Amino acid sequence: MARAGLTTERLVKAGAEMADEIGFEQTTPSELARRFGVRTASLYSHVRNAHDLKTRIALLALEELADLVSAAVAGRAGKDALTAFANAYRDYAHKHPGRFAATRFPLSPEAAASSAGVRHARMSRAILRGYHLAEPHQTHAVRLLGSVFSGFVGLEGAGAFSHSSPDPRESWTEILDALDTLLRTWPTTS
Amino acid sequence: MARAGLTTERLVKAGAEMADEIGFEQTTPSELARRFGVRTASLYSHVRNAHDLKTRIALLALEELADLVSAAVAGRAGKDALTAFANAYRDYAHKHPGRFAATRFPLSPEAAASSAGVRHARMSRAILRGYHLAEPHQTHAVRLLGSVFSGFVGLEGAGAFSHSSPDPRESWTEILDALDTLLRTWPTTS
DNA sequence: GTAATTGCCTAAACAGATTAGGAAAGCGCA
């Protein structure tokens, strides 16, 4: 019988594509096996279990996202960098909804430590370099940016903006304007 | 054999408590049946299926949250109302993590229409009344507030702030200050 | 007290996750 050529990497890659097609929740070992034309049990030599598969997809997505954001931000500063970061993030979520959902999969401390989360944190701080915020204000601002991006894209994906006008893209643009203004005049009165 | 006294309402209520204890994902018909000391199949006279159970828990949580936020905001205006809204929201997520997760369960259009989502939207707009923003800026600001609250609490719950100082509460306070400033000086230059 | 109703049961089918052990494909090496 011809072999299917399973490897951990191919499974995770295919799992990520599957997530974009049918949703991260529905990305299960059995469905993945179906796509490779093998029995479910055959995956277990390459992936520890269902949770491990999802973790690996999450790590892949975090790396991809970090690569894209990093490329988008390179050579930019100030508001230019802010919008490049934000748009790269949002574009990724739109093009790869399943992978984006995967980036929200709760990681174990060990998995989180080996993830691209560190790169994400560093990039957020890099954005703020042009705004000259001292600690602890910089950390607060990093957290605000993360909250806005994560929250907006999450709500948009959940359809929270679907039943009201105007188009979310207009809100996105105006919100980025507002954030830029806010960062330039951050109230450091604590 | 003595009856367990199952009703849809009791099941949903218990399901919500279960979600807070073991997580919304783990809130399944079989586990719920276990807690009531009945067979899983017995639930199916009161709840259509697993998805229906989760939807009902989500609707319950949305109502509860709307009640709490509404009570917190009553009689307040401006920054006072803003922080009351925000804190009620965040407190609920802390006290009821499972229910809060349930509020993010994707609802069908019909379920969403019959949900407390409308109340949430109305309350967000009420908050902004004190800031005198004209449309479409008010809508953009509503979406920003929703994004920040949802994003911050989501990230906090996922442990995204656990491995860096300072305490998220400090960020929360400073972010609310910043939002207040931002809303009072919203850049209407579109 | 009996009839109708309702509530929870048993039984069964089915799908997904996971483990153990087997057979055969492909590789390294004489």
Added chain:
DNA sequence: TGCGCTTTCCTAATCTGTTTAGGCAATTAC
């Protein structure tokens, strides 16, 4: 080329969760 070793995928089996169909017993209504 052919031998054995390793790896890959398989079968078989178990367990858990979801869901439907049909039955008996507890409650309610008269």
